[in-house]
Amino acid sequence: MTKLTFRPAHGLSVLTALLLPVLAAMTPAALLAQEQQGSVVVLPVAPPVDPGAVPSAEQIDRILGQISTITGLKLKHPVPMTALSKAEWRQWVEERLKESAKPEEIKVEETAMKIFGFLPPDFDLRASTVDLMSEQAAAVYDHKKKRMIFVQGAAPDEMQEAVLAHELSHALADQHFDMGRFLEKGPHSDESESARLAVVEGQAMWIMLEVMLNRNGQSLTKNSAALELMIPSMGKMAASQYPVFEKSPLYLKESLLFPYSAGLLFQQAVIDKLGRDAFAAVLRDPPKTTQQVLHPAKYFAHAAAASVELPEFDGRNKLKKLTEGDVGEFDMRVLFEQYASKKEAVELAPEWRAGRFELLEDKAAKQPVLRWSVLWSSPESARKALSLYLKVIEQKSQQLKWTRQSAEAAEGSNQLGGYRILVDGSRLAAIEGLR
Numbered sequence: 001m002t003k004l005t006f007r008p009a010h011g012l013s014v015l016t017a018l019l020l021p022v023l024a025a026m027t028p029a030a031l032l033a034q035e036q037q038g039s040v041v042v043l044p045v046a047p048p049v050d051p052g053a054v055p056s057a058e059q060i061d062r063i064l065g066q067i068s069t070i071t072g073l074k075l076k077h078p079v080p081m082t083a084l085s086k087a088e089w090r091q092w093v094e095e096r097l098k099e100s101a102k103p104e105e106i107k108v109e110e111t112a113m114k115i116f117g118f119l120p121p122d123f124d125l126r127a128s129t130v131d132l133m134s135e136q137a138a139a140v141y142d143h144k145k146k147r148m149i150f151v152q153g154a155a156p157d158e159m160q161e162a163v164l165a166h167e168l169s170h171a172l173a174d175q176h177f178d179m180g181r182f183l184e185k186g187p188h189s190d191e192s193e194s195a196r197l198a199v200v201e202g203q204a205m206w207i208m209l210e211v212m213l214n215r216n217g218q219s220l221t222k223n224s225a226a227l228e229l230m231i232p233s234m235g236k237m238a239a240s241q242y243p244v245f246e247k248s249p250l251y252l253k254e255s256l257l258f259p260y261s262a263g264l265l266f267q268q269a270v271i272d273k274l275g276r277d278a279f280a281a282v283l284r285d286p287p288k289t290t291q292q293v294l295h296p297a298k299y300f301a302h303a304a305a306a307s308v309e310l311p312e313f314d315g316r317n318k319l320k321k322l323t324e325g326d327v328g329e330f331d332m333r334v335l336f337e338q339y340a341s342k343k344e345a346v347e348l349a350p351e352w353r354a355g356r357f358e359l360l361e362d363k364a365a366k367q368p369v370l371r372w373s374v375l376w377s378s379p380e381s382a383r384k385a386l387s388l389y390l391k392v393i394e395q396k397s398q399q400l401k402w403t404r405q406s407a408e409a410a411e412g413s414n415q416l417g418g419y420r421i422l423v424d425g426s427r428l429a430a431i432e433g434l435r
């Protein structure tokens with residue numbers, strides 16, 4: 001669904017500062033109590049370094065040595081490093097967004113997300129993306145210019161080495177596998193791009209944690225207990241420290257965290273299965289959907305997404321297509337979590353099999369029309385999806401009027417125009433914004 005938000009298509013791979021409080025809370029003191037209860041992770045506190053300064057050659061060599069042991073890969077040539085102030089970083093985000101997407105493209109994406117219910121009606125996606133990225137970055141690996149950027153003061157001293165390990169992992173992957181090609185030259189679908197980003201960030205997260213744990217003679221390998229301790233607190237702990245993040249719609253928060261949290265768990269699963277070969281294997285043969293990232297067994301089974309037809313309606317040929325894209329398991333999970341419940345969302349979303357949308361426009365009236373379809377594993381799952389989507393309609397609509405509501409179909413109108421939602425076998429198909 002999302003196309004440009006948080007995407008490194010602009011050559012960026014950002015380590016979100018949101019993750020740092022989670023890591024900081026995993027220092028020996030913070031973990032002592034947990035360890036006494038039988039937990040397994042202790043992260044050592046790294047020696048303090050000057051905040052804002054780029055790391056020393058000695059630090060870089062030491063961490064690179066560890067990363068090479070973990071991955072079996074060696075850095076081929078040094079990586080230039082620079083530091084940016086927070087103001088310079090914000091300016092950089094603005095410029096990159098300008099280069100990578102036209103304002104009207106961002107508007108189109110925003111419109112589609114609003115009709116679905118992912119964003120509130122008055123939300124400004126472009127401005128919020130800049131605010132969120134400016135608030136969030138701790139460090140960046142720039143695939144285009146092959147350099148590392150540290151945002152001054154973004155990471156506490158004791159986290160500088162973790163940040164360095166994360167960014168060096170990106171540099172190493174880039175020198176061996178060309179991350180620009182990996183992220184930009186793959187299939188141009190939302191789902192494929194999300195899955196590839198999760199590979200890149202999940203891998204850097206995994207290596208970063210492994211570097212920290214190895215110092216204590218511990219490892220993440222075959223130790224998913226360590227991650228289960230950590231993942232639930234991602235985002236939660238940081239919310240109070242990051243007001244823009246805290247106020248953001250659930251879909252943006254989850255989109256921001258997905259590559260790191262789901263990517264990390266995915267990486268854990270492939271490393272447990274393939275060992276050190278996993279690093280190269282997932283870059284050569286990446287997952288294709290958010291579903292494969294969320295359920296590594298589906299990745300190993302090469303369960304490709306099915307295809308699904310969009311619903312037809314009278315007068316469609318008179319409309320112009322503004323954009324199109326995927327609706328993935330991740331999208332369905334977040335939408336149902338937001339409007340129904342997390343429990344129902346987590347139960348139903350894995351039954352997703354394929355999904356697409358198209359945003360159309362009535363040329364004369366400038367009226368957007370959204371049509372979308374999601375294929376489910378069974379007619380029963382499609383009916384369940386309809387029942388949850390009715391909750392979405394109820395909460396996202398103003399001036400809501402139902403004209404028909406059954407277990408297999410719903411019709412009515414809201415402020416956007418008419419809508420028609422239908423269960424057709426295992427497919428749930430919808431048209432919204434009809435005039």
Ligand SMILES: [Zn+2]
Binds near residue numbers: 166
């Ligand atoms: Zn990263």
